[in-house]
Amino acid sequence: MSSVLSAESLRFQWPGAKAPCIDIERLDIAAGEAVFLHGPSGCGKSTLLSLLAGVLVAQQGRATLLGHDWAALSGARRDRLRVAHVGYIFQQFNLLPYLSVLDNVLLPCRFSARRMAQAMRDGTAQAQAELLLAQMGLDSSLWRRQALQLSVGQQQRVAAARALIGHPEVVIADEPTSALDEDRREAFLDVLLTACKTNRSALVFVSHDQRIAERFARHVLLPEINRAASGEPA
Numbered sequence: 001m002s003s004v005l006s007a008e009s010l011r012f013q014w015p016g017a018k019a020p021c022i023d024i025e026r027l028d029i030a031a032g033e034a035v036f037l038h039g040p041s042g043c044g045k046s047t048l049l050s051l052l053a054g055v056l057v058a059q060q061g062r063a064t065l066l067g068h069d070w071a072a073l074s075g076a077r078r079d080r081l082r083v084a085h086v087g088y089i090f091q092q093f094n095l096l097p098y099l100s101v102l103d104n105v106l107l108p109c110r111f112s113a114r115r116m117a118q119a120m121r122d123g124t125a126q127a128q129a130e131l132l133l134a135q136m137g138l139d140s141s142l143w144r145r146q147a148l149q150l151s152v153g154q155q156q157r158v159a160a161a162r163a164l165i166g167h168p169e170v171v172i173a174d175e176p177t178s179a180l181d182e183d184r185r186e187a188f189l190d191v192l193l194t195a196c197k198t199n200r201s202a203l204v205f206v207s208h209d210q211r212i213a214e215r216f217a218r219h220v221l222l223p224e225i226n227r228a229a230s231g232e233p234a
């Protein structure tokens, strides 16, 4: 089994912190795997996602995407690799507020020729963006509005459409359903899980919501693999 994402003797400490936040001997995630990452607030889930996606770089050990060691790359190369291969739904969504909903979804295609080519597999990139927005239950009357005019739950779904456009090999989702009601949450999960399965994208999904857990084949309780969070000596 070759890993799409991996961590090996990975150690990360926030600047100014007294102790490491992440200290993981080994974590491997394969193509097509759907992983539910959970653990108490503050145990390092978002930090680990950032390390796996090369947003943060560890002081020791290796975090890799498709065999590329993030620490060996410059910041600009990390950004290019990430946008080409990773769809990231951030906890705060990170939509560009003054861009339209559609333009936000199309952003990865503007920065990555690979995402653009994949988005055009069955037509135009705009058609794929519209399809994803429709699947996410966003009415077409919203597509040309500025992102800042949407509710939090609507923005969450725009961020998910942006993560899925162009079929990235990895989708990372940090609490993506926190603002959705039950019906929306189930529909959102249906779209996300189906898209990842169809494209054989690895999905790493962080949530506190245990009702969601049963939909995932693999569960990772972070304190079980993170020696830093479990308080064991590093």
Ligand SMILES: Nc1ncnc2c1ncn2[C@@H]1O[C@H](COP(=O)(O)OP(=O)(O)OP(=O)(O)O)[C@@H](O)[C@H]1O
Pocket (backbone or CB within 6 Å): 014, 015, 017, 021, 039, 040, 041, 042, 043, 044, 045, 046, 047, 048
């Ligand atoms: N930008 C930062 N600078 C310094 N310390 C940080 C920063 N972000 C997070 N931390 C610290 O790292 C630890 C882990 O935070 P992280 O956000 O990864 O946890 P989490 O498990 O995702 O929490 P939650 O479930 O509440 O979102 C916390 O002690 C937090 O204070």
